[in-house]
Amino acid sequence: MKKLMITALLVTISISSLMGCGKSNTPENGQVIVYNWGEYIDPDVITQFEEETGIKVVYDEFETNEIMYPKIEAGASDYDVICPSDYMIQKMIDNDLLSEINFDNIPNVKNIGDQYFQQSKEFDAENKYSIPYCWGTVGILYNKTMVTEPVDSWSILWDEQYKDNILMQDSVRDAFMVALKLNGYSMNTTNPHELQAAKDALIKQKPLVQAYVVDQVRDKMIGNEAALGVIYSGEAIYTQRENSNLEYVIPKEGTNVWIDSWVIPKDSKNKENAEAFINFMCREDIALKNFEYITYSTPNDAAHDLIEDEDIKNSPIAFPTLSDFEGLETFQYLGEDADEMYNQLWKEVKSE
Amino acid sequence: MNKNKKWMATPYFIWSIAFIIIPLCMVFYYGLTDKTGAFTLENIIAITTEEHWKALWLSLLLSTISTLLCILLAYPLAMILCNASINQDGFLVLIFILPMWMNFLLRTLAWQTLLEKTGVINSILSALHLPSLNIINTPYAIILGMVYNFLPFMVLPIYNSLSKIDRNVVNAARDLGANNVQTFTKVILPLSLPGVISGITMVFVPALTTFVISNLLGGSKILLIGNVIEQEFTQTNNWNLGSGLSIILMIFIIISIVISTITDKDGEGNSL
Numbered sequence: 001m002k003k004l005m006i007t008a009l010l011v012t013i014s015i016s017s018l019m020g021c022g023k024s025n026t027p028e029n030g031q032v033i034v035y036n037w038g039e040y041i042d043p044d045v046i047t048q049f050e051e052e053t054g055i056k057v058v059y060d061e062f063e064t065n066e067i068m069y070p071k072i073e074a075g076a077s078d079y080d081v082i083c084p085s086d087y088m089i090q091k092m093i094d095n096d097l098l099s100e101i102n103f104d105n106i107p108n109v110k111n112i113g114d115q116y117f118q119q120s121k122e123f124d125a126e127n128k129y130s131i132p133y134c135w136g137t138v139g140i141l142y143n144k145t146m147v148t149e150p151v152d153s154w155s156i157l158w159d160e161q162y163k164d165n166i167l168m169q170d171s172v173r174d175a176f177m178v179a180l181k182l183n184g185y186s187m188n189t190t191n192p193h194e195l196q197a198a199k200d201a202l203i204k205q206k207p208l209v210q211a212y213v214v215d216q217v218r219d220k221m222i223g224n225e226a227a228l229g230v231i232y233s234g235e236a237i238y239t240q241r242e243n244s245n246l247e248y249v250i251p252k253e254g255t256n257v258w259i260d261s262w263v264i265p266k267d268s269k270n271k272e273n274a275e276a277f278i279n280f281m282c283r284e285d286i287a288l289k290n291f292e293y294i295t296y297s298t299p300n301d302a303a304h305d306l307i308e309d310e311d312i313k314n315s316p317i318a319f320p321t322l323s324d325f326e327g328l329e330t331f332q333y334l335g336e337d338a339d340e341m342y343n344q345l346w347k348e349v350k351s352e
Numbered sequence: 353m354n355k356n357k358k359w360m361a362t363p364y365f366i367w368s369i370a371f372i373i374i375p376l377c378m379v380f381y382y383g384l385t386d387k388t389g390a391f392t393l394e395n396i397i398a399i400t401t402e403e404h405w406k407a408l409w410l411s412l413l414l415s416t417i418s419t420l421l422c423i424l425l426a427y428p429l430a431m432i433l434c435n436a437s438i439n440q441d442g443f444l445v446l447i448f449i450l451p452m453w454m455n456f457l458l459r460t461l462a463w464q465t466l467l468e469k470t471g472v473i474n475s476i477l478s479a480l481h482l483p484s485l486n487i488i489n490t491p492y493a494i495i496l497g498m499v500y501n502f503l504p505f506m507v508l509p510i511y512n513s514l515s516k517i518d519r520n521v522v523n524a525a526r527d528l529g530a531n532n533v534q535t536f537t538k539v540i541l542p543l544s545l546p547g548v549i550s551g552i553t554m555v556f557v558p559a560l561t562t563f564v565i566s567n568l569l570g571g572s573k574i575l576l577i578g579n580v581i582e583q584e585f586t587q588t589n590n591w592n593l594g595s596g597l598s599i600i601l602m603i604f605i606i607i608s609i610v611i612s613t614i615t616d617k618d619g620e621g622n623s624l
Contacts, residue, residue, distance in 0.1 A: 066587045164469075164486075170572045172587075210469075211489050211571025224470055343588040351403035351575045 031056040032273040035079040037260065038063055038215075040134070042293035049280050055273050063214070064171060072097055072265055080274040085260050087173075087331035089130050090123035092263065094333060098129045099266045105275035106131065108282035116299035120259060122330045130261035131278055134296040136233035137257055137320065137328075138174060139250045141217070143243075146227035154182040154251045157228060158201070163208045167220060167229035170212035172346045173331060174256070175202060178230060181253045187329050190338040199345040203352050212350075221246055232258075234296030236317045248317050254327015259299070383595035395596020404580060404597065411576040412604070414491060415559035418498035419506075422555045423548060425499070426506035430547075433507070434514040445511070452504055460497055460568050467493055467569070489571035497565040502558060506551035513547025514540070549612045557605050577601055 038061040046057050060079070062068040065088040071077055073095065084092065092098050103109055109131060116132040124130045142151050146165065149156075157166055157178065169175050177187040179198035189195065210226050217229040222242045231239075236248035262278045264271060280286055287303035297318045298304060307313040322328055334342075386392045398404055433444050451459060466472045467488040474484045487493045517540060525535045563578030572579075577597065584594030 064587070066589065070589050206573065209571075209573065212573060213571070223468075225468055339588075343590075347403050347575075347580070347583075350572070351406050351580075 029054040029056075030270055030273055031058055032080045032270050032277045033058040033060070033078060034277065035060045035062060035068065035077075035082045037061065037083060040083065040260075040294055040296070042289050044293075045281075045286055045289055048286070049277065053276055053280070055276060057277070066171075075267055078267065078269050079265055080268040080270045081277050082263055082265060083133055083260050084263065085258055085331070086120075086123045087333045089261060089263055090333040092265075093124065093129055097266055098263050099268060099271065100128045101131065101264055101278070102271075102275060105272065106279040106282060108279050108284075111282050111284050111287065111300045111302040113299055113301040116259065119257070119330065120261065123332065124261075130263050131282065132259050132261045132299040133281065134234065134294070135257070135259045135299050136297045136318075137250050138169075138177065138230065138232055138255050139236075139248055140228055141221050141231040141236060141239060141246055141248050142228045143221065143224060143226075144245045144247055146224075151228075151247070151249050152252050154178055154253055157230070158182070158205050158208070160208065162227050164210045165227035166205075166209050167217050167226045168205070168209050168212050169217070169230045170214050172342050174230065175212070175346065175349075176342060177256050177331075179205075181251070181255060181327065184253065187256060188332045188334060190334055190341070192341070195341065195345055199349055202349045206349065206352055232296075233317055233320075234294065237295040237312065237315065250320065250325055252326070254325065254329065257322065257328045257330055259330070379595045379598050381595075382591045383597075383599045386592055395593050396599060398593055398596055399600045403575070404577070407575045407580050408577045408600070408604075410491075410574070411560055411578065414494055414576070415498065415556055418495050418502065418559045419552055419556045421495070421499050422503055422506040423551070426503060426510055426551065427548070430507050430510040430514050430544075433511050448507060449504060456501060457564065460501065460565055463493075463497055463500065464488070464568050467496075488569065489573055491570070491574060493569040494566050494574060494576075497569045498555075498559045498562065501565065502555040505554040505558075509547040509551040509554065510544060511547070513544045517543045545615075549615060553609055553612050556608055560604065560608075561601060 032055055034057060036059070040061075041059075046059060049055070050057055060077075062071075065085050068082065068084060069088060069091065072079065072082065072092065089098070112132055116135060117127050119135075120127055120130055120132060140151055140154070140156070142156075147156075147162070156162070157168070168178070173187075176195070176198050179201040180187045180189060180194065182201060183194070183197050185191075185194040185198070211220075213220065217231045218235045218239055220226055221229050221231070222239055224243070224245075231248070233248065233250075236246075239246050240248070262281065264274045264278075268274055281290070282300065284300060284302035284306055287298050287300035288306045291298040291300075291303060291307070295318070304313065304319065312318060383395050384391060384393070386394065399408060429448075433448070436444055464471075467485070468474070469484075469486070469488070471488075477484055487496070521539060521543070522535060525539045530538065561578045563576060563582045566574055566576045566579055578601075581594050581597050581601070584590045584597070
């Protein structure tokens with residue numbers, strides 16, 4: 001339903017902008033082409049940006065980092081602002097696809113907490129290319145009525161009694177992250193023995209898994225389809241709102257702490273508009289609006305202060321104190337050979 | 353007149369060059385080169401690795417089973433449609449085609465909701481205190497999805513060939529003393545065989561190449577050759593391997609079409 005509404009909204013936006021074109025052939029302040037994750041922005045925000053700045057927004061969506069990358073690499077489309085994740089930003093920097101952001105044009109960057117820029121240094125060493133938009137963890141979402149024992153470890157996903165009640169992530173790195181962490185390895189490993197062990201663990205787990213899914217974890221958990229699911233923390237608040245039996249935990253072995261950041265590709269034709277867009281996204285009231293709509297943790301400290309609901313403001317799910325956890329890591333780009341190795345092993349798991 | 357006709361074919365000619373011939377050449381180019389653009393057979397030989405071979409075998413198995421099931425379901429149905437009186441006839445065919453007006457993806461998603469653990473079918477079964485049906489995310493669900501989605505492609509050609517059979521031929525068989533079974537095996541079946549054959553091609557080929565049905569109803573746990581190729585293009589970004597495997601798949605499709613054309617000729621030969 002939500003998707004339908006977004007589609008309807010996007011259609012209206014594009015139609016109204018088309019009608020705008022009818023009056024004058026060029027929008028007064030040019031345009032900005034945005035490439036973002038699906039359901040990752042409050043559609044109102046786009047309209048508001050267009051009204052306030054007179055810059056026309058062309059909005060496009062992708063489902064995974066891996067789908068986004070080839071499009072940018074081929075230079076087939078002139079995107080101005082993109083929102084990839086940590087390791088993918090590193091890959092884009094390594095392959096010289098991004099342009100440095102002029103921070104003078106983005107005064108609202110002061111709203112973004114310093115610790116997020118510190119964390120960004122793992123993939124953007126000098127904080128020159130990216131500005132954090134959302135962050136979070138990956139953990140286990142479980143249904144309290146179906147799982148009575150305490151959940152605190154990835155090992156519960158290998159427990160025979162939950163056969164056919166487990167939902168795993170259907171993407172290479174997320175799936176391997178779970179298995180690598182279970183075995184106590186780094187999720188950025190390129191050691192073939194460690195990866196082989198992770199592959200064996202995933203194959204052992206496969207008969208217990210109900211399905212490998214990406215976005216559907218959310219709906220299936222809300223619908224009581226499964227007892228346990230691997231999910232992004234940003235979906236946790238939304239799912240709990242819909243089904244109060246659901247609980248989110250960060251396993252004790254550690255997990256992935258990820259950041260999705262705004263970047264500007266090298267061949268952007270509207271760099272100043274892109275910076276205006278990022279600046280707008282960093283404004284506290286806009287960041288708050290987006291947070292309330294998508295429920296993914298915002299790195300915008302000023303927006304965080306504005307949250308009225310105390311439970312959400314102090315929520316250990318949306319805003320965990322990261323120093324309380326061990327084994328937290330951020331994905332890094334591992335190079336083409338390692339990518340190939342991961343993909344090969346994942347295919348072996350899937351064809352088992 | 354002749355010249356005129358040739359001129360009329362130009363749009364189709366341009367269409368097939370742009371969207372069939374050129375893409376096909378590109379598939380062959382990518383499939384026979386490596387990332388640097390040098391000639392290699394590696395992408396073709398890749399089919400012999402365990403995970404690819406398994407996926408291809410499973411696809412062949414599932415699509416064969418689905419095709420057979422489709423014939424078993426479609427033939428009696430086509431006969432019923434054919435024997436119905438003229439007014440009913442059009443109505444029945446319409447009812448049968450109606451679901452095809454809906455998007456293929458939506459219909460498959462609907463099956464997902466129906467078959468789920470807490471889905472519609474299982475809610476009804478548990479309300480009646482009957483054992484639950486657990487076929488979602490198994491090969492059975494994929495076969496069900498294939499049969500459901502491709503059944504009309506089997507019914508319509510069989511229906512067409514059955515309705516073209518001259519009533520007088522059947523009556524003649526009766527006059528000459530053939531009973532019901534004999535009329536069917538000696539007259540109706542051979543005459544309808546071309547319809548069955550084209551139905552087989554129209555069901556087998558899409559079932560062999562599908563990746564949507566196996567993704568949605570198999571919970572991404574079951575890897576068919578279509579899934580492997582799709583993932584090479586969208587996720588791992590290895591177009592060369594994806595194209596190489598597509599060439600292998602094309603070979604199997606061509607084999608199936610050749611077999612049907614040969615048996616088709618036999619079928620017509622017998623009926624004469």
